[in-house]
Amino acid sequence: MNKFIKIQESIFVERCIVCGSRPIIEQVPGGKFIVRCKANADHYPSKPGMVDIDAWNRHNHKPGTDNDNIRHLKQG
Numbered sequence: 001m002n003k004f005i006k007i008q009e010s011i012f013v014e015r016c017i018v019c020g021s022r023p024i025i026e027q028v029p030g031g032k033f034i035v036r037c038k039a040n041a042d043h044y045p046s047k048p049g050m051v052d053i054d055a056w057n058r059h060n061h062k063p064g065t066d067n068d069n070i071r072h073l074k075q076g
């Protein structure tokens with residue numbers, strides 16, 4: 001049975017480009033991790049290995065959205 005790890009609210013992550021869900025970290029066999037959509041495992045998962053939130057963010061970044069502003073606001 002796979003384990004799911006919630007990504008801390010303080011960490012900036014893009015929402016799933018398909019459905020808008022916040023991603024979660026899933027532990028997969030071999031002690032590896034993937035970052036994937038919480039709602040649907042078929043939406044983009046990062047490659048098994050280290051927790052690669054950057055890969056997730058790159059894949060799910062919507063062109064034209066200004067996430068730097070969001071990041072700034074969240075840091076307060």
Ligand SMILES: [Zn+2]
Nearest residue numbers: 016019037043
């Ligand atoms: Zn999704």
